[in-house]
Amino acid sequence: MKVDVLLGLQWGDEGKGKIVDVLAPQYQVVARFQGGPNAGHTLEFDGFKHVLHQIPSGIFRPEIKNIIGNGLVLDPIVLKKEIEGLAKYNLPLQQNLFISKKAAIIIPTHRLLDAAYEQAKGDAKIGSTLRGIGPAYQDKVARQGLRMGDIVSPGFKEKYERLVNQHKVVLDFYKYDYEAALTEAEATFFEATEFLKQYNFVDTEYLVNESLEAGETVLAEGAQGSLLDIDFGSYPFVTSSNTTTAGACTGLGLSPRRIGEVYGIFKAYCTRVGSGPFPTELFDEEGERMRQEGREFGSTTGRPRRCGWLDLPALKYAIMINGVTQLVMMKVDVLNIFDEIKICTHYQMPDGTLTDRFPYDLCHNDVTPVYKTMKGWATSLENLHTYDELPTELAAYINFLEAELQLPISFISTGPDREAIIHREAQVV
Ligand code: GDP
Ligand code: IMO
Ligand code: MG
Numbered sequence: 001m002k003v004d005v006l007l008g009l010q011w012g013d014e015g016k017g018k019i020v021d022v023l024a025p026q027y028q029v030v031a032r033f034q035g036g037p038n039a040g041h042t043l044e045f046d047g048f049k050h051v052l053h054q055i056p057s058g059i060f061r062p063e064i065k066n067i068i069g070n071g072l073v074l075d076p077i078v079l080k081k082e083i084e085g086l087a088k089y090n091l092p093l094q095q096n097l098f099i100s101k102k103a104a105i106i107i108p109t110h111r112l113l114d115a116a117y118e119q120a121k122g123d124a125k126i127g128s129t130l131r132g133i134g135p136a137y138q139d140k141v142a143r144q145g146l147r148m149g150d151i152v153s154p155g156f157k158e159k160y161e162r163l164v165n166q167h168k169v170v171l172d173f174y175k176y177d178y179e180a181a182l183t184e185a186e187a188t189f190f191e192a193t194e195f196l197k198q199y200n201f202v203d204t205e206y207l208v209n210e211s212l213e214a215g216e217t218v219l220a221e222g223a224q225g226s227l228l229d230i231d232f233g234s235y236p237f238v239t240s241s242n243t244t245t246a247g248a249c250t251g252l253g254l255s256p257r258r259i260g261e262v263y264g265i266f267k268a269y270c271t272r273v274g275s276g277p278f279p280t281e282l283f284d285e286e287g288e289r290m291r292q293e294g295r296e297f298g299s300t301t302g303r304p305r306r307c308g309w310l311d312l313p314a315l316k317y318a319i320m321i322n323g324v325t326q327l328v329m330m331k332v333d334v335l336n337i338f339d340e341i342k343i344c345t346h347y348q349m350p351d352g353t354l355t356d357r358f359p360y361d362l363c364h365n366d367v368t369p370v371y372k373t374m375k376g377w378a379t380s381l382e383n384l385h386t387y388d389e390l391p392t393e394l395a396a397y398i399n400f401l402e403a404e405l406q407l408p409i410s411f412i413s414t415g416p417d418r419e420a421i422i423h424r425e426a427q428v429v
Contacts (some may be wrong), residue, residue, distance in 0.1 A: 001212040002260025005248045007222030009318040011272040013298070013305065014265040015330035015413060017041025020057035020221050022411070022421055023263075028216035030058025031067035031208055033251030034241040035223030036106060036136070037078040038129040040299025045418040051299045055082050055097065056221050062092050065211065067204045070102035071241065071251020073136035074148060076192035077108075077185070083199075093199065100204040101149030107160065108185035109167035109178070110135040116176035126237055127274025129301055137240035139163065148201055151193045205253025212258065220248040226318035234362055237276025245322045264324035264407075266315060268332045268397075271305040273298050277362045280308035280344045280369045294334040309342040309371065312404055317358035319405060328411040329401070332394065333420075338376045341397060344369035345404070374400065381414040387424045 006023070008014040021043045024030060037053045043060065044050075052059065054074055056066040068074065083093060110132030117134065118125045128134060139145035144163060150156050164182075171178045212218060224243040227233045232244060241247060249256050269290060272278045282290065287307045290296065296305035318324075335341055346354045347367035354370065377391035384390060390398075390412075398409055412422040 001215055001217060003208075003212065003218040003220050003248065003252075003254055003258050004261040004263065005220045005222065005245050005259060005322075006263040006265065007243065007245065007248075007322060008225030009227075009264045009266040009315055009322070009324070010225045010270055010311075011227050011278070012223075012225040013040070013271055013273070013296075014225060014267050015042075015328075016222065016265050017043050017052060017057045018330070018413065018416065018418070019263065019265055019328050019411065020219065021045065021060065021418055023219060024058045024061050024064060026217060027058065027064065027219040029065045029067060029208065029211050029218040030056045030221055031069050031204070031218060031252050032056045032072060032221045032223065033069045033248045034071040034243060035239065036073040036133055037075045037131040038133045038239060038300060039223035041221075041223070042299050042416070043418070044416045049416075050085075053082055053300065054079055055086070058219070058221075059086065059091060059093070059097065060089065062096055064096060065207070066097050067208060067252070068097070068099045068103055069204055069208075069252040070100040071247060072100070073104045073106050073133055073140070073241075074099070075106040075111075075132065076151070076196055077188050078106075078131075080192040080195045083195075098200045098202050098204055098207055099148055099196075101147060101201050102204075103148045104136050104140040105146040105148060105150070106132040106136040107146065107163065108182055108189050109164050109171070110139070111185070112171060112176065112178045112181060113167055116171055116174040119176070120174055125275060127276070129274075131300070134240045135167075152197060152201055156193075208252050208254065220252060220254075222247065226322060227314060229321070232317075232321050234276045237274065237363065244318075259323075261326060262322055262324045263326050263328055263410075264319055264322060265328045265330060266310075266318075267294075267330045268310060268335050269294075270308045270311050270314075271296050273301070273303050273305050278306055278308060279314070279347060279362070279367050280311045281306050282308045286338075289337060290334065293337050294331055309344055309369070310401075311344045311369070312401075313344065313347055313356045314358055316356060316405065319407065324407060326410040327401075327405065327407050328413070329398070329409050330413040332412055333381045333414045335376060336378065336380060339378055341374045341376050342371040343374065343400070345372050346370040372400075382420075384414060385422060387412070387422055390422070
């Protein structure tokens with residue numbers, strides 16, 4: 001059996017949570033492979049709206065095994081809150097949630113360090129979610145971090161103290177006032193680690209590979225987006241993990257030969273939270289209308305998301321890095337309000353040349369997007385369930401994108417609810 005991978009092709013918040021939820025009935029296992037509480041994946045169904053941060057988006061289907069892979073950095077305090085927040089749904093989490101013993105732990109000082117680093121950067125700050133992601137991955141790579149398996153091992157408290165003492169030296173260096181915040185968070189942290197002991201801590205690499213051997217289907221759920229990837233994103237304005245397909249292999253213990261379909265999720269326009277280059281960003285009233293219509297405010301931090309037109313050079317780059325096999329286009333309904341739709345096909349570089357590549361020096365050079373303008377459909381898409389019912393202008397938009405991207409757009413999402421989705425039968429592009 002193969003593992004299908006589902007990930008974001010832009011700067012995050014593409015709508016991954018919704019599509020995992022839509023596809024979940026086809027799978028027996030859903031596994032998150034990287035990131036942590038910086039993610040906010042929204043699911044809407046039966047009048048409920050729920051945002052997941054660290055728990056995989058298959059959790060609402062009790063028959064599915066939900067795996068938190070080794071590639072994550074997990075905050076026990078957030079995980080406890082997430083589990084408690086799910087109590088009202090009566091889900092069998094002790095049976096269907098599996099936490100990798102090898103997942104890295106975010107401890108309270110990681111969050112404080114995240115804040116201290118950002119403060120010290122001033123205007124050059126990354127705009128991180130302040131969830132401690134960068135410092136936790138830093139300790140993992142420095143081979144001094146704690147892992148979830150340590151919670152149930154002797155000596156956990158001593159390992160914790162050793163790490164905190166190191167962090168205090170750094171916090172002192174940055175003159176960051178941490179005492180009160182740390183005392184409060186530490187008590188909550190140890191309550192949370194005790195609480196979590198009732199759940200399954202396993203070697204998830206065995207679980208996922210044995211599930212495959214037993215003929216089960218597996219969906220790997222990415223967090224963030226490809227342009228936030230630590231290696232391929234708009235560095236240094238990125239997150240600290242590999243958000244791309246390769247991350248599914250290292251974040252779950254899978255051979256690359258196991259990868260099957262790669263679902264690339266993208267919005268019909270672009271958004272970004274936090275700092276960093278964003279070539280098609282709109283600073284005018286059009287951008288504001290997009291933000292309001294798309295309710296573009298962060299699921300994790302509530303920050304307004306920066307908005308702009310679809311960026312094909314960036315999308316082509318993300319498709320290449322990920323080996324995408326099928327595209328899923330989200331939030332098409334948000335463009336109902338525009339008479340004209342723009343698509344960036346190229347960048348004009350400072351020396352006047354045109355390119356459809358994602359430039360290395362995007363952070364230092366202003367590139368000017370070159371747009372193609374198409375007629376908008378300017379009508380509601382509510383209650384449309386088949387491709388044939390789509391307005392002709394939208395069909396033309398989709399055909400143009402498929403020809404440019406050389407891939408089929410297999411799903412078109414027209415609203416936040418689970419039901420607002422149009423599945424297009426396989427097309428040859
Ligand atoms: P994720 O991080 O990729 O899972 O995405 P988020 O949940 O952070 O952000 C996507 C937002 O768009 C959520 O509020 C979703 O409920 C909403 N959403 C998802 N698909 C659609 C859609 O097709 N149309 C509209 N209008 N909203 C959508
Ligand atoms: P989901 O999974 C959108 C952004 C932050 C910041 C940068 C680094 O919901 O799509 P970090 O806290 O990771 O050190 O922040 O990455 N960022 C996201 N933006 N969606 C996310 O997750 C994000 N996770 C991190 O805003 O710019
Ligand atoms: Mg999100």
